[in-house]
Amino acid sequence: MKIGYARVSTVGQDLETQEAILKAEGCERLYVEKVTGTSTAPRKELANMIDNVRAGDTVYVTKIDRLARSITDLNKIVSELNNKGVSIVFIKENMTFQAGDNVSSINTLLFNILGSFAQFERDLIVERTTEGRERAKAQGKHMGRPASSNERDIRKAIELMNDRENNGLSVTDICKLTGVKRATLYARMKEEKTVEK
Template identity: 60%
Template sequence: MSMIGYARVSTTSQDNGLETQKVLLEEAGVTKIFHEKITGTSTKQRAALKECLDYLREGDTLVVTKIDRLARSIFDLNQIVDQLKDRGISIRFLKENMTFEANGKPNSLGTLLFNILGSFAQFERDLIVERTTEGRARAKDQGKHMGRKAGFSNKSMQKALEQYRNREENKMSVSDILKLNGIPKATFYVELKKYETKEK
């Protein structure tokens, strides 16, 4: 009987969002985590999710930080939950504080709440897609270029890490270092953690 976690961020999300999910899953007692960075429009496209579902065994519990991390479609949500329960596998959603026990009796209120939350997740996704499409159309009509802004380079990150290491000597604050190199605070601390791990 193991607690297995699944984490996902969309292709447009920052990597630190994935790290946050991993931390929450580990704090919940998860021993193995499957993760990926892909839009949750269709479960068929998600290799890590398929691998996770295949890995689960009777008596295990699948732990996910939020309902919309598992799927964005209410149909997919119900299908995954029903299939896992039939296999004797429980499902736990941390943010919603909701657990579907494999051998537990059906709870009408819990099932209703699950469907409502799933529907809101799908509705929110549809609104985001609609707003994004409309925004692109307006920008195109106005002759604006739609594309990803150039981000910071690896060289800038290395420079920032070096400046952080010598910050007392250089008399520079973390804020100064980040502004100078154009690096987001959350991204910097993720890289700093990796940097310090290598140094040990």
């Protein structure tokens, strides 16, 4: 049986292209997931595929980095599939690892080089993201979402919170009335209590 495995790492990415390629290859069953490839631990569909494949099956993957982003995981997955009698085809790289074959030295070398490039690319992205975050912090830029409320709204919300016995408002009412998020309100009240001490 021809089986396809497709993965994207973020919600914004599109699985349709991978699915179309796998169906064009004649895959009868697809395992599809949206999860990061940095670790195999949270990848339930990958685990399901490995559990359900049988000797004589062929697994198709559009690109090596869709299966794994670490050379160690890549070798482990391919070896596990081959040991079960399952062949694996990487479509973009035009590489096939047949079960039971004595894989040629040149194929193994190419496989490891391509897997290393996928891991290297991932490491570069992480490094650039970290450097960008540090640079932004050094320039005094705030990372993350902008504050939901201005200082005046927060002050009003705190006043209403401190006078709840008289005004009869719930925390939800105060948040709706002022537009201040509950987490922001509690965090600011906690800060002020700390400062008072």
